[in-house]
Amino acid sequence: xxxxxxxxxxxxxxxxxxxxxxxxxxxxxxxxxxxxxxxxxxxxxxxxxxxxxxxxxxxxxxxxxxxxxxxxxxxxxxxxxxxxxxxxxxxxxxxxxxxxxxxxxxxxxxxxxxxxxxxxxxxx
Numbered sequence: 001x002x003x004x005x006x007x008x009x010x011x012x013x014x015x016x017x018x019x020x021x022x023x024x025x026x027x028x029x030x031x032x033x034x035x036x037x038x039x040x041x042x043x044x045x046x047x048x049x050x051x052x053x054x055x056x057x058x059x060x061x062x063x064x065x066x067x068x069x070x071x072x073x074x075x076x077x078x079x080x081x082x083x084x085x086x087x088x089x090x091x092x093x094x095x096x097x098x099x100x101x102x103x104x105x106x107x108x109x110x111x112x113x114x115x116x117x118x119x120x121x122x123x124x
Contacts, residue, residue, distance in 0.1 A: 001052070004045040012038060013063060017045065022054025022087070027062040040077070044122045046080040053087045054071035063102065070106070078113040089115050097121035 010013035015029035032038035032069040059081065066074065081089050093109070093113035103119065110117040 001012060004042060015042065017042070017049070019049055020054065022060040023059040024057065024061070026060070029064050030066035030070035032070070034061045035067070035073045039050075039070075039073040043076060043080070047097065050080055050083050053084045053089075055086060056089050057081065058092065059082060060091070060092045060094065061106075064096075065102075066105075074109065075112065077113060078109065081116050091115055091117045092120060093117050094120050094122055096124045098124045 003019055004015060004017040006012065006015045008028040011029060011031045011033070012022060013030045016023075016025040018024070042071070044105045057113070061074075077092070091106060091109075091113075093106035106119045110119070
Protein backbone atom coordinates (compact mmCIF):
# COMPACT_ATOMS: atom_id res chain seq x y z
CA UNK A 1 0.00 0.00 0.00
CA UNK A 2 1.29 3.45 -0.93
CA UNK A 3 1.74 6.09 1.74
CA UNK A 4 -0.44 9.20 1.74
CA UNK A 5 1.38 12.53 1.71
CA UNK A 6 0.37 16.13 1.02
CA UNK A 7 2.48 19.25 1.48
CA UNK A 8 1.16 22.00 3.73
CA UNK A 9 -0.33 25.13 2.15
CA UNK A 10 -1.68 28.29 3.73
CA UNK A 11 -5.16 26.69 3.82
CA UNK A 12 -4.47 22.98 4.09
CA UNK A 13 -2.43 20.89 6.53
CA UNK A 14 0.60 18.77 5.91
CA UNK A 15 -0.52 15.16 5.89
CA UNK A 16 1.90 12.27 6.19
CA UNK A 17 0.34 8.82 6.62
CA UNK A 18 2.78 5.90 6.56
CA UNK A 19 0.94 2.60 6.09
CA UNK A 20 3.94 0.42 7.02
CA UNK A 21 4.88 2.11 10.30
CA UNK A 22 1.37 3.28 11.26
CA UNK A 23 2.72 6.78 11.94
CA UNK A 24 0.29 9.49 10.86
CA UNK A 25 0.78 13.26 11.05
CA UNK A 26 -1.51 16.19 10.34
CA UNK A 27 -0.06 19.64 10.98
CA UNK A 28 -0.80 23.25 10.10
CA UNK A 29 -4.10 24.92 9.24
CA UNK A 30 -7.20 23.25 7.83
CA UNK A 31 -9.44 25.79 6.13
CA UNK A 32 -9.92 24.37 2.63
CA UNK A 33 -12.59 25.80 0.33
CA UNK A 34 -14.34 22.43 0.21
CA UNK A 35 -13.27 20.22 3.13
CA UNK A 36 -15.22 17.14 2.00
CA UNK A 37 -13.56 17.25 -1.42
CA UNK A 38 -10.13 17.95 0.09
CA UNK A 39 -10.32 15.07 2.60
CA UNK A 40 -11.99 12.56 0.25
CA UNK A 41 -8.67 11.00 -0.95
CA UNK A 42 -7.61 10.55 2.68
CA UNK A 43 -10.95 8.90 3.55
CA UNK A 44 -10.42 6.47 0.65
CA UNK A 45 -6.84 5.79 1.74
CA UNK A 46 -7.96 5.10 5.32
CA UNK A 47 -10.69 2.75 4.08
CA UNK A 48 -7.91 0.65 2.53
CA UNK A 49 -5.56 1.03 5.50
CA UNK A 50 -8.07 -0.28 8.05
CA UNK A 51 -8.33 -3.56 6.10
CA UNK A 52 -4.70 -4.33 6.99
CA UNK A 53 -3.43 -1.85 9.61
CA UNK A 54 -0.02 -1.64 11.19
CA UNK A 55 0.13 -3.36 14.64
CA UNK A 56 0.11 0.12 16.18
CA UNK A 57 -1.29 3.30 14.66
CA UNK A 58 -0.17 6.61 16.14
CA UNK A 59 -1.89 9.70 14.74
CA UNK A 60 -0.23 12.98 15.70
CA UNK A 61 -2.36 16.08 15.23
CA UNK A 62 -0.61 19.43 15.41
CA UNK A 63 -3.20 21.80 13.99
CA UNK A 64 -3.00 25.53 14.60
CA UNK A 65 -6.56 26.09 13.44
CA UNK A 66 -9.39 24.30 11.65
CA UNK A 67 -12.81 25.41 10.47
CA UNK A 68 -16.18 23.77 11.15
CA UNK A 69 -16.23 21.73 7.95
CA UNK A 70 -12.73 20.43 8.73
CA UNK A 71 -13.96 19.48 12.20
CA UNK A 72 -16.60 17.25 10.62
CA UNK A 73 -13.92 15.66 8.46
CA UNK A 74 -11.74 15.02 11.52
CA UNK A 75 -14.66 13.15 13.07
CA UNK A 76 -14.90 11.06 9.88
CA UNK A 77 -11.19 10.26 10.12
CA UNK A 78 -11.53 9.28 13.78
CA UNK A 79 -14.59 7.12 13.02
CA UNK A 80 -12.53 5.19 10.49
CA UNK A 81 -9.77 4.68 13.06
CA UNK A 82 -12.38 3.36 15.51
CA UNK A 83 -12.99 0.48 13.09
CA UNK A 84 -9.47 -0.85 13.68
CA UNK A 85 -10.04 -3.61 16.20
CA UNK A 86 -7.01 -5.79 15.45
CA UNK A 87 -4.40 -3.22 16.45
CA UNK A 88 -3.67 -0.45 18.93
CA UNK A 89 -4.68 3.07 17.90
CA UNK A 90 -3.66 6.26 19.71
CA UNK A 91 -4.33 9.87 18.78
CA UNK A 92 -1.90 12.48 20.11
CA UNK A 93 -3.55 15.92 20.07
CA UNK A 94 -1.03 18.75 20.44
CA UNK A 95 -2.04 22.34 21.17
CA UNK A 96 -0.23 25.48 22.26
CA UNK A 97 -0.56 25.85 26.03
CA UNK A 98 -2.37 29.18 25.75
CA UNK A 99 -4.78 28.02 23.00
CA UNK A 100 -7.90 27.11 24.96
CA UNK A 101 -9.97 26.60 21.79
CA UNK A 102 -7.67 23.86 20.48
CA UNK A 103 -7.49 22.28 23.92
CA UNK A 104 -11.29 22.24 24.17
CA UNK A 105 -11.57 20.81 20.66
CA UNK A 106 -9.31 17.93 21.66
CA UNK A 107 -11.39 17.37 24.80
CA UNK A 108 -14.60 17.43 22.73
CA UNK A 109 -13.23 14.86 20.27
CA UNK A 110 -12.14 12.70 23.20
CA UNK A 111 -15.78 12.60 24.38
CA UNK A 112 -17.05 11.63 20.91
CA UNK A 113 -14.50 9.06 19.83
CA UNK A 114 -13.82 5.57 21.11
CA UNK A 115 -10.07 5.84 20.54
CA UNK A 116 -7.64 7.15 23.16
CA UNK A 117 -6.85 10.83 22.58
CA UNK A 118 -3.87 12.10 24.54
CA UNK A 119 -3.85 15.88 24.93
CA UNK A 120 -0.43 17.52 25.13
CA UNK A 121 0.22 21.21 25.68
CA UNK A 122 3.29 22.59 23.98
CA UNK A 123 4.94 25.86 25.05
CA UNK A 124 3.82 28.85 22.99
